Amino acid sequence: MDKLHLDKHISQQFDSELEDLKSQVLEMGGMVEQQIIDAVESLESADSKLAEKVMRIEDEIDLREVALDEACMTVLACRQPAASDLRMVLTVTKMTRDLERMGDEAQKIAKMAISLTQDGAAPGGYEEVRHMGTQVQNMVHSVLDAFARFDVEKALNVAKADKQVDREYKSAMREIVTYMMEDPRSIGRVMNILWALRSLERIGDHTRNLAEHIIFLVKGLDVRHVTVSEIERKIQKSQ
Amino acid sequence: MTDKQTEMTTMDKVNQSLARRYRAERRFRAYGMAAILFGLACLVVLFTDIIGKGHSAFLQTYVAMEITYDSDVLELSDPSDSNAVARADFQGLVKQSLRDTFSDVSGRRDKRALYALISNGAGFALRDRLANDPSLLNRSETVWLLADDDVDTYVKSRDDEGGAFTGRLNEKQIAWVEQLIADNAVEKRFNTTLFTAGDSREPEQAGILGAMMGSLFTLLVTIALSFPIGVAAAVYLEEYAPKNRFTDFIEVNINNLAAVPSIIFGLLGLAIFIGFFEMHRSIPLVGGLVLTLMTLPTIIISSRAAIKAVPPSIRDAAYGLGASKMQVVMHHVLPLAMPGMLTGAIIGFAQALGETAPLLMIGMVAFIVDIPGGVSDPATALPVQIFLWSDSPERAFVERTSAAIMVLLAFLISMNTLAIWLRKRLERRW
Amino acid sequence: MEAVMKETQTENLTERAEQKDHLQQEHTGETVGTSFCNDAKMSMRNVNVYYGDKQAIHNVSLDIGRNEVVAMIGPSGCGKSTFLRCMNRMNDTIESCRIDGEFILDGADIYHAKQDVVPLRAKVGMVFQKPNPFPKSIYDNVAYGPRVHGLADRRSDLDEIVEVSLRRAGLWEEVKDRLNSPGTGLSGGQQQRLCIARTIAVSPEVILMDEPCSALDPIATAKIEELIAELSENFTIAIVTHSMQQAARVSDRTAYFHMGKLIEVNDTKRVFTNPEHDLTEAYITGRFG
Numbered sequence: 001m002d003k004l005h006l007d008k009h010i011s012q013q014f015d016s017e018l019e020d021l022k023s024q025v026l027e028m029g030g031m032v033e034q035q036i037i038d039a040v041e042s043l044e045s046a047d048s049k050l051a052e053k054v055m056r057i058e059d060e061i062d063l064r065e066v067a068l069d070e071a072c073m074t075v076l077a078c079r080q081p082a083a084s085d086l087r088m089v090l091t092v093t094k095m096t097r098d099l100e101r102m103g104d105e106a107q108k109i110a111k112m113a114i115s116l117t118q119d120g121a122a123p124g125g126y127e128e129v130r131h132m133g134t135q136v137q138n139m140v141h142s143v144l145d146a147f148a149r150f151d152v153e154k155a156l157n158v159a160k161a162d163k164q165v166d167r168e169y170k171s172a173m174r175e176i177v178t179y180m181m182e183d184p185r186s187i188g189r190v191m192n193i194l195w196a197l198r199s200l201e202r203i204g205d206h207t208r209n210l211a212e213h214i215i216f217l218v219k220g221l222d223v224r225h226v227t228v229s230e231i232e233r234k235i236q237k238s239q
Numbered sequence: 240m241t242d243k244q245t246e247m248t249t250m251d252k253v254n255q256s257l258a259r260r261y262r263a264e265r266r267f268r269a270y271g272m273a274a275i276l277f278g279l280a281c282l283v284v285l286f287t288d289i290i291g292k293g294h295s296a297f298l299q300t301y302v303a304m305e306i307t308y309d310s311d312v313l314e315l316s317d318p319s320d321s322n323a324v325a326r327a328d329f330q331g332l333v334k335q336s337l338r339d340t341f342s343d344v345s346g347r348r349d350k351r352a353l354y355a356l357i358s359n360g361a362g363f364a365l366r367d368r369l370a371n372d373p374s375l376l377n378r379s380e381t382v383w384l385l386a387d388d389d390v391d392t393y394v395k396s397r398d399d400e401g402g403a404f405t406g407r408l409n410e411k412q413i414a415w416v417e418q419l420i421a422d423n424a425v426e427k428r429f430n431t432t433l434f435t436a437g438d439s440r441e442p443e444q445a446g447i448l449g450a451m452m453g454s455l456f457t458l459l460v461t462i463a464l465s466f467p468i469g470v471a472a473a474v475y476l477e478e479y480a481p482k483n484r485f486t487d488f489i490e491v492n493i494n495n496l497a498a499v500p501s502i503i504f505g506l507l508g509l510a511i512f513i514g515f516f517e518m519h520r521s522i523p524l525v526g527g528l529v530l531t532l533m534t535l536p537t538i539i540i541s542s543r544a545a546i547k548a549v550p551p552s553i554r555d556a557a558y559g560l561g562a563s564k565m566q567v568v569m570h571h572v573l574p575l576a577m578p579g580m581l582t583g584a585i586i587g588f589a590q591a592l593g594e595t596a597p598l599l600m601i602g603m604v605a606f607i608v609d610i611p612g613g614v615s616d617p618a619t620a621l622p623v624q625i626f627l628w629s630d631s632p633e634r635a636f637v638e639r640t641s642a643a644i645m646v647l648l649a650f651l652i653s654m655n656t657l658a659i660w661l662r663k664r665l666e667r668r669w
Numbered sequence: 670m671e672a673v674m675k676e677t678q679t680e681n682l683t684e685r686a687e688q689k690d691h692l693q694q695e696h697t698g699e700t701v702g703t704s705f706c707n708d709a710k711m712s713m714r715n716v717n718v719y720y721g722d723k724q725a726i727h728n729v730s731l732d733i734g735r736n737e738v739v740a741m742i743g744p745s746g747c748g749k750s751t752f753l754r755c756m757n758r759m760n761d762t763i764e765s766c767r768i769d770g771e772f773i774l775d776g777a778d779i780y781h782a783k784q785d786v787v788p789l790r791a792k793v794g795m796v797f798q799k800p801n802p803f804p805k806s807i808y809d810n811v812a813y814g815p816r817v818h819g820l821a822d823r824r825s826d827l828d829e830i831v832e833v834s835l836r837r838a839g840l841w842e843e844v845k846d847r848l849n850s851p852g853t854g855l856s857g858g859q860q861q862r863l864c865i866a867r868t869i870a871v872s873p874e875v876i877l878m879d880e881p882c883s884a885l886d887p888i889a890t891a892k893i894e895e896l897i898a899e900l901s902e903n904f905t906i907a908i909v910t911h912s913m914q915q916a917a918r919v920s921d922r923t924a925y926f927h928m929g930k931l932i933e934v935n936d937t938k939r940v941f942t943n944p945e946h947d948l949t950e951a952y953i954t955g956r957f958g
Binding site for chain 1: 913914917940941942943944949950951953954955956957
């Protein structure tokens with residue numbers, strides 16, 4: 001079973017309800033993706049206006065989460081989905097939660113950007129932020145893509161990529177600690193960068209969660225709390 | 240006009256057609272009611288005709304006579320000697336009494352005409368009285384004697400608008416009857432003879448008891464044979480028989496037999512029971528056998544339908560509990576099918592009761608005076624009796640024919656009522 | 670009944686032909702999942718059932734474990750009811766029905782020439798789709814089986830069997846004051862529980878249920894389902910149901926039939942969250958049926 005269908009139900013309304021859930025998640029994911037891009041951009045270019053926009057969008061994402069939860073509840077109550085449909089609905093509720101958290105993290109980055117514009121630029125670390133930001137943003141993009149196509153392979157790659165983000169984060173930490181040691185007066189500002197990096201790392205973790213949800217959705221395998229190689233093995237076994 | 244029509248809304252159109260539809264519906268109902276009314280009218284005509292003709296048969300004219308049990312006329316000395324009583328000429332007493340009453344009558348012809356006023360069976364009534372009470376010998380008493388059928392017919396038709404029916408009575412006889420009436424010596428009483436006597440050439444002495452008993456014995460034989468055989472056949476065909484060409488063939492034949500004219504069954508009975516088995520003619524046993532053959536298809540078909548109507552879920556339930564086939568049939572199928580089977584059977588019996596043709600073929604059409612006491616005594620049946628009487632020339636038999644028809648109808652109606660009652664009583668809902 | 674079954678089957682054939690192209694994956698004949706179990710009460714092996722020339726069941730093998738509830742689901746005319754009815758030889762009454770393969774109950778083939786069908790049905794009871802109490806009193810309904818098999822010598826024994834059976838069916842409290850009133854006067858759900866009481870009165874070891882709740886309202890259904898859960902402690906139960914939710918609620922394992930073939934047998938949990946076979950998935954999620 002490599003392909004997941006949402007359609008072909010006897011009830012076409014059920015088809016469209018599930019399709020609706022999917023497109024809403026994708027929309028919400030797109031918003032979160034844009035939010036991350038904007039947040040990283042605002043930090044880099046000390047653009048407080050952009051940062052404020054990021055914070056405003058956060059409210060809308062929260063609303064979307066609530067709306068999606070409600071839609072999922074309606075499907076559960078009215079359709080009593082089973083098997084793949086059930087996994088779809090469960091996955092959507094979990095994904096919205098992760099996406100919302102990702103939005104929160106993007107909001108934190110935006111906050112850091114605002115405080116940086118107020119306190120003045122940090123002595124360094126922008127490079128790392130941009131680098132990690134691009135990486136995370138690519139991950140988010142891929143995971144949404146994987147969801148859109150129910151692509152296990154791609155989701156697996158995202159899970160793999162998270163490891164790289166973690167490595168990147170660790171080296172960036174070391175780099176930033178050296179800045180702090182060089183100029184203790186800048187510790188406050190560097191800490192903002194550090195928090196932003198940490199948020200990016202968290203976003204990466206959430207993205208990995210999304211990837212795991214997608215694997216659960218398509219394969220029906222619970223791949224939480226295991227290593228990537230374990231996930232690969234499980235997927236292979238199921239085929 | 241077209242403008243208006245195009246402007247009409249759906250509701251307008253519906254309302255317009257509504258009136259037409261209601262009219263059609265009323266017409267449709269009227270046709271049904273007309274059909275029923277026609278049927279009812281026919282029934283009413285039939286009933287009024289039969290009852291109008293037949294009701295008078297339940298009354299019989301009696302004439303009061305002063306009878307002296309004169310031992311000389313009777314040539315009887317010892318009234319307790321039953322042989323002598325049986326030989327004695329009681330009719331002579333009647334003649335004596337008539338001569339006494341109309342003392343001015345003379346001449347052989349007139350006297351014979353006078354004697355003809357009283358039924359020639361009246362002597363038997365006197366004999367019975369004397370046999371019961373020997374002390375009556377040589378004493379007198381007033382006895383109501385059965386009038387002759389011509390007198391009976393005349394007395395009953397006296398008040399008719401079209402004038403009295405005189406029939407074979409001559410003017411003198413009429414005058415004598417009128418005199419008797421004037422003397423209050425003529426009375427109409429309930430006709431017990433009709434229900435206690437067998438057939439007779441004399442209408443006033445003819446009764447339907449013989450025919451009724453014949454019908455009863457015939458029907459008993461029919462019931463005793465055809466119901467168990469029919470039900471057994473139906474149960475076998477429905478529950479046990481394999482479904483193959485042979486059973487299909489049997490089924491087709493049973494259905495065909497139900498449509499075979501009854502006279503064919505009569506011929507069959509004649510050939511088999513009387514011809515081959517050499518049974519006696521005219522006996523209810525043979526009649527019952529023939530009618531059994533005739534009603535069997537009806538009973539088998541209705542019993543099969545009743546068995547088929549038993550819901551399969553009940554059968555499944557019993558089988559599912561481990562009941563054997565016979566237990567399923569005896570505990571569940573038969574009790575549930577019984578009302579239907581009984582209804583079918585009783586309708587079959589009612590049909591048998593009214594059947595004439597096959598009985599003609601096996602000789603149950605004979606003139607039999609004695610009342611049958613069992614299934615092997617010669618007998619006739621009610622419908623055959625009706626047929627026989629309707630053929631007789633005497634006017635008094637016309638009303639008796641109608642009376643017999645009324646009795647037969649009463650039997651049929653009560654049998655059908657019994658069928659309905661049994662169905663209501665035994666019916667169980669599931 | 671047979672004719673109706675044939676009709677629905679042919680209907681399904683045409684329906685199925687249309688669905689073939691979008692389902693793509695076709696059943697190859699092998700049952701996926703876990704058809705067999707270690708402690709089997711009944712084992713069916715390579716069962717084929719024919720109605721005349723038409724094959725209703727194709728090579729089905731399935732175990733039903735001791736005190737296990739196995740649900741059989743599948744679209745109309747898929748053969749699940751036929752299979753169930755074969756398990757206590759109820760199809761013997763259908764003349765055109767021909768069965769081969771093994772039905773082993775406690776190590777003995779129930780279709781063996783020496784196996785009498787009467788004790789078999791006492792051992793393998795059946796509850797039907799429509800509540801079908803006999804048109805007799807409640808007491809007589811329950812007492813019928815024991816009477817037929819002569820299970821009770823004395824009246825007091827019979828009384829006890831009736832009471833115990835009604836209690837087990839959860840009906841005692843509702844009917845104890847009117848045991849002599851007709852069983853057909855009860856409500857639909859009560860009637861079905863009466864039928865269950867009637868079935869367990871002969872103390873069978875296996876109970877077959879053929880869509881026992883399809884004619885009942887949801888509350889009566891819930892009561893029957895509760896009852897099934899209780900009965901599963903003492904009885905082995907095979908249940909055919911059209912309600913997937915019901916199968917999900919009451920059964921330990923679920924078998925999915927499709928066009929007379931056993932497609933998949935798996936733990937119920939597995940079947941309803943992540944079925945192995947595409948046809949199962951399609952049926953469970955309401956993509957055809």
